[in-house]
Amino acid sequence: MRISDVRSLVLAVVVLGWAAAPVAGQAKGVQAIRADEMKFHMQFLGAPEFKGRNTPSVELEIASRYIALAAERIGLKPLMPGGSFFQDLALDISKLSEANSRIEVATSASRTTYHAPAAFGVRGRWVAPSSASGGLVFLGIGANAPALGWDDFADLDLKNKVVLILDAPLPASHSLRRAENRGLLARRATIAREKGAVAILTVIPKEREAALAAQNLSFDNIERGRPMDTEISLGSGFQPAVFQVDLRHDAAAGLLGISRGELDQLFDRVAAGQRPPSREVAGRQVDVTVAFESRKGATRNVVAMVEGSDPVLRNEYVLIGSHHDGIGYREDQVFPGADDNISGVVAMFSLGRALLVERPKRSVIFVWHTGEEKGLYGAHYFASHSPVPVEKVSAALNLDMLSRNDPNGIYLIGSNKVSMELDQAINETNRKVTKLTLDYKFQDQAHPDRFFFRSDHYPYLRYGIPAVWFFCGTTDDYHQPADVEARVDYAKMEKVTRLVYLTAMEIGNKPALLELDADTRITTRGAHNLKIDWQQPSQPTRK
Numbered sequence: 080m081r082i083s084d085v086r087s088l089v090l091a092v093v094v095l096g097w098a099a100a101p102v103a104g105q106a107k108g109v110q111a112i113r114a115d116e117m118k119f120h121m122q123f124l125g126a127p128e129f130k131g132r133n134t135p136s137v138e139l140e141i142a143s144r145y146i147a148l149a150a151e152r153i154g155l156k157p158l159m160p161g162g163s164f165f166q167d168l169a170l171d172i173s174k175l176s177e178a179n180s181r182i183e184v185a186t187s188a189s190r191t192t193y194h195a196p197a198a199f200g201v202r203g204r205w206v207a208p209s210s211a212s213g214g215l216v217f218l219g220i221g222a223n224a225p226a227l228g229w230d231d232f233a234d235l236d237l238k239n240k241v242v243l244i245l246d247a248p249l250p251a252s253h254s255l256r257r258a259e260n261r262g263l264l265a266r267r268a269t270i271a272r273e274k275g276a277v278a279i280l281t282v283i284p285k286e287r288e289a290a291l292a293a294q295n296l297s298f299d300n301i302e303r304g305r306p307m308d309t310e311i312s313l314g315s316g317f318q319p320a321v322f323q324v325d326l327r328h329d330a331a332a333g334l335l336g337i338s339r340g341e342l343d344q345l346f347d348r349v350a351a352g353q354r355p356p357s358r359e360v361a362g363r364q365v366d367v368t369v370a371f372e373s374r375k376g377a378t379r380n381v382v383a384m385v386e387g388s389d390p391v392l393r394n395e396y397v398l399i400g401s402h403h404d405g406i407g408y409r410e411d412q413v414f415p416g417a418d419d420n421i422s423g424v425v426a427m428f429s430l431g432r433a434l435l436v437e438r439p440k441r442s443v444i445f446v447w448h449t450g451e452e453k454g455l456y457g458a459h460y461f462a463s464h465s466p467v468p469v470e471k472v473s474a475a476l477n478l479d480m481l482s483r484n485d486p487n488g489i490y491l492i493g494s495n496k497v498s499m500e501l502d503q504a505i506n507e508t509n510r511k512v513t514k515l516t517l518d519y520k521f522q523d524q525a526h527p528d529r530f531f532f533r534s535d536h537y538p539y540l541r542y543g544i545p546a547v548w549f550f551c552g553t554t555d556d557y558h559q560p561a562d563v564e565a566r567v568d569y570a571k572m573e574k575v576t577r578l579v580y581l582t583a584m585e586i587g588n589k590p591a592l593l594e595l596d597a598d599t600r601i602t603t604r605g606a607h608n609l610k611i612d613w614q615q616p617s618q619p620t621r622k
Contacts, residue, residue, distance in 0.1 A: 105580075105581065105584055107436045107437055108434065108436045108437040108584070109433065109512075109580065109581065111429070111432045111433040111436050112429040112430070112432075112433050112573060112576045112577050112580060113429070113573065114569035114572060115569075116429065117425045117426070117572055117573070118564075118569060120149065120421075120424070120425045120428055121422070121425050121564050121567060121569075122564050124145065124403075124421045124424060124425070125415045125417040125421045125563065126415070127413045127415060129141070129142055129405075129415070130407060130413055131405040131406055131407040131413050131414040131416055132405040132407065132416065133301065133404070133405065133408070134304055134378050134404045134449055134450040134452065134456065135172055135302060135304045135376055135378050136302070139378065139404055139449065140378075140379070142403055143165070143379055143381050143403060143447070143449070146381045146403055146424065146447050147164035147165065147381050149428055150164060150383040150428075150431060151164065151383075153431045154431070154432075155383035155385060155431050155445060156383060156384050156386065157383060157384075158382045158384045158466055159382055159466060164381055164382060165379045165380070165381060165382070166379060166380040166381075166382050166460070166461065166464070166466075167377045167378075168306060168311075168377060168379060168450070168456060168457065168460045169308065169375070169376075170304035170305060170306060170307065170376045170377055170378055171304070171306075171307055171375065172302050172303070172304045172373065172375070172376040173302065173303055173304075173371040173372065173373045173374075174300060174301070174302045174303070174371060174372050174373075175195055175196065175200070175201055175300045175369070175370075175371060175372075176372050177194070177195050177196060179368065179370035180194070180195040180368055180370050181193065181194055181195070181366075181367075181368050182198065182280070182324070182326075182334070182365065182366070182367050182368075183365070184334050184363055184364070184365050184366075185363070185364045186336075186362055186363055186364075187362060191333055193333070193334075195298070195300070196297040196298040196299070196300045197327070198326070198329070198330040199280070199298065199325060199326050199327065200297075200299065200300070200324070201323070201324055202323045202324060209369065210366070210367060210368040210369070211241065211277035211278045211366075211367050212241075212277070212365065212367070213240045213241045213278070213364070213365060214239075214240050214241070214360075214363065214365070215240070215241050215242075215243060215334060215335075215359070215360040215363045215364075215365050216235055216237060216240045216241070216242050216276075216357070216358070216359050216360065217335060217357055217358050217359075217360055218231050218232070218242050218244050218267075219231035219245060219349075219354060219355050219357040220244060220245050220246075220247055220249070220264065220267070220349055220354075220355075221244040221264070221268070221270070221271065222255060222263055222267065222354075223267065224255060224263045227255060227260065227263075229255060229354055231357040232270065233357075235358075237274040238274070238275030238276075239275060239277055240275070240276055240277065240359075241276070241277060241278045241280065241365040241367060242276040242279050242280065243280045243281075243282065243331065243334060243335065244267060244268075244271075244279065244282065245282050245346060245349060245355070246282060246283055246284050247282075247284065247285075247345070247346045247349035247350065248284065248349070248350065249350070249352060250350065250351070250352045252352075253352050258527050259527050261527050261528070262527045262529075268281075278365070278367045279323045279324070280324050280331075280334070280367075281323065281325055281326060282328065282331040282342075283326065283327065284346075285343070285346050287410075288327065288328045290410065291410060294410075294411060296411060298327075298410070299409055299410055304376065304453065304456075306450075306454075306456050306459075308459075308460060308464075311454075311456055311459040311463070324367070324369070328342055334360075334363070335360060336360065336363065378404075378450055378456070378457070380447065380448055380449050380460065380461055381403070381445075381446070381447040382444065382445065382447075382461070382466070383431070383444075383445045384442055384443065384445065385431065385434045385445075386438070386442050387438060387439060387440050387441045387442040387443070388438045388439065388440055389440035392441045393440070393441065394442070394471065395441045395442070395471045395472075395473060395592060396441055396443065396444050396471055396472045397439070397441055397443045397472075397473055397474055397476070397583050397587045398443075398444045398445075398446060398472055398474070398475040398476070398539070398544075399427060399430060399443060399444070399445050399475075399476045399579070399583060400427075400445070400447070400458065400461075400475060400476070400477050400478070400535050401420055401423030401426070401447055401448065401477070401479060401535070402423065402447070402448040402449070402451030402457065402458075402479060402534075402535055403424050403447045403448070403449065404448075404449050404450055404451055404452055404453075404457075405420070405452060406558055412560045413560060414558060414559065415560070415564070416562055417562050417563050417566065417567055418480050418482045418483050418551070418557075418562050418566070418567065419480050419557065419558070419562060420451070420478075420479050420480055421564075422480060422481040422482040422567065422572055423477075423479050423480070423481055424447060426572060427445055427478065429576050429580075430445075430576060430579060430583070431445060434583065434584075437584070439583065439584050439586075439588050440587055440588050441586070441587040443587060444472075446461050448461065451479070451534065451535055455533075455534070455535055458535035458536075458537070458538040458539070459538045461538075462538040462539055462541070462542050463538075463606070469542050469544060469604055470603070470605050471592075472539070473545070473586050473589070473592040474498070474544065474545040474546065474547075474593050475539035475544050476546075476547060476549070476583060477534055477535045477546060477548045478575075478576075479534045479535065479548055479549070479550060480550055480551050481550075481551055481571070481572050481575045481576070482551060482566075482567040482568050482569070482571055482572045483551045483552070483554050483566065483568060483571075484551045484552045484554065485551075485552075486568055486570065486571045487515055487516055487571075488515055488516035488517070488518060489515050489516075489517060489518070489549055489551060489578070490517075490518045490521050490522075490548075490551065490552055491505065491517055491518070491519055491548070491549065491550075492519075492521055492522040492530055492534070492547065492548040493522060493531065493536045493537070493540055493547050493548055494519075494522075494547035495519075495597055496522075496540060496546075496598060497540060497543060497544070497545045497546070497595055497597050497598055497601055498545035498593045498595055498596060498597055500545070500593045500596060501545040501546075501547060501586070501593050502547075502597075504585045504593075505517070505547065505578070507585075508578060508581045508585055509578055512581060513574055513575075513577055513578040515574060515575070521552070523616075524613065524614060524616055530548075530550070531613075532613070534548045535548075540613065541608060541609055541611070541613065542604060542605060542606060542608055542609070543595065543601045543607075543608035545593045545595070549575055549578075549579060
């Protein structure tokens with residue numbers, strides 16, 4: 080007997096042995112989810128030719144076209160008006176104007192100009208065009224951590240100043256590198272702005288500088304897209320980055336009035352765990368001008384549906400989502416995003432096949448979201464422009480990074496924040512069939528990595544819809560060029576996808592929508608919940 084036949088037989092025995100459970104009889108659907116059928120889509124969409132699927136990009140649009148064709152071939156139905164699989168999201172798209180962007184430093188004796196993209200490039204998903212001038216302050220690595228014995232802001236007046244910060248890594252053992260302290264460095268530009276800085280210039284790491292120099296490359300001048308929809312901007316916490324600029328080493332040394340060797344020594348001090356003294360650089364005036372060329376454009380969600388089997392309950396919904404965009408490419412390096420998040424995209428193809436084998440009573444909506452990496456653009460847009468009433472969506476199941484780390488474990492984020500019934504459905508299903516280790520360590524809103532706010536489950540929670548993120552955790556190649564298909568654990572993807580399928584069936588067949596029983600602030604689904612401050616922990620569970 081072939082190994083695949085043995086696997087199918089064992090699975091059938093397990094599911095048939097579970098015949099008394101609410102999701103019994105779904106053996107055919109479970110068996111339709113197979114690792115060997117996921118590989119083709121993963122290899123194609125994770126290929127380097129897609130250049131990491133930046134939002135916006137031609138490559139992302141090609142990927143969305145492929146997803147729509149694959150959904151149609153599986154047998155999923157279009158949900159958008161006119162029989163379309165696409166939901167367009169309008170963008171204001173900008174690109175750095177190289178002719179009109181510059182940094183100038185003036186002393187009593189000279190004036191030097193640095194041009195983009197050879198000497199600097201803009202940082203952030205959207206940068207407001209403008210100009211700023213001020214004296215120069217060297218702020219070390221920009222750490223504001225006096226309790227840890229490191230405060231680069233002490234005794235410095237940053238009002239109306241241009242700030243220069245080193246993007247220099249500390250030793251791995253340093254206290255500022257601990258998970259609970261990472262936010263202290265992540266907020267350095269924000270703190271500088273709060274203290275009055277008018278521009279933040281960040282000197283790139285030595286390794287990145289060496290790579291650019293070795294290949295004779297400049298900074299990439301890629302297009303950035305800002306949603307034209309106000310709700311998306313507010314929901315994603317969108318804040319234009321004012322003059323947060325990446326700076327090459329020659330320009331940084333010139334601005335500081337030191338040699339390249341002296342700049343290297345500053346990086347070396349940080350690498351040794353020593354704080355280079357921050358200071359105001361006397362006698363230097365810096366003028367920064369960042370200008371853009373703009374156009375109107377769009378990106379798109381891919382939306383499909385499996386119609387429910389019950390003539391009444393088919394007008395209620397379970398939503399399954401993932402994001403098909405990635406972080407793109409940088410300086411001749413592609414970030415393929417195989418785990419993040421072609422794994423979720425491909426899992427949804429398998430779920431579509433399984434749900435067509437045995438349909439639940441409720442309809443199931445599939446949304447491949449765009450722009451997750453830029454601020455959850457697609458999920459915010461779908462939640463606020465849903466083609467079905469959000470009050471009728473029982474739950475949203477988000478698949479984002481499924482294929483790495485513990486082969487028998489998965490993290491849950493958000494499952495018990497709005498509905499304990501959702502969390503119970505996942506746990507009961509897992510206990511009876513998939514038997515994965517379920518871990519909640521990343522879902523606390525106060526976690527330093529803020530994962531709770533960082534994937535496409537969050538916009539649905541904001542509408543009072545029970546939602547969960549199935550998440551394998553980050554790896555050493557997270558958001559790196561090494562996140563490639565060859566590292567994918569297909570067996571794990573199969574297990575997690577089966578858990579999601581059985582959970583969707585359980586929710587889809589319940590007599591009523593999932594109860595909103597986990598947070599006293601949420602009693603009904605809908606846009607009225609947008610006023611809730613999710614930065615604060617959920618209110619106690621109602622009794």
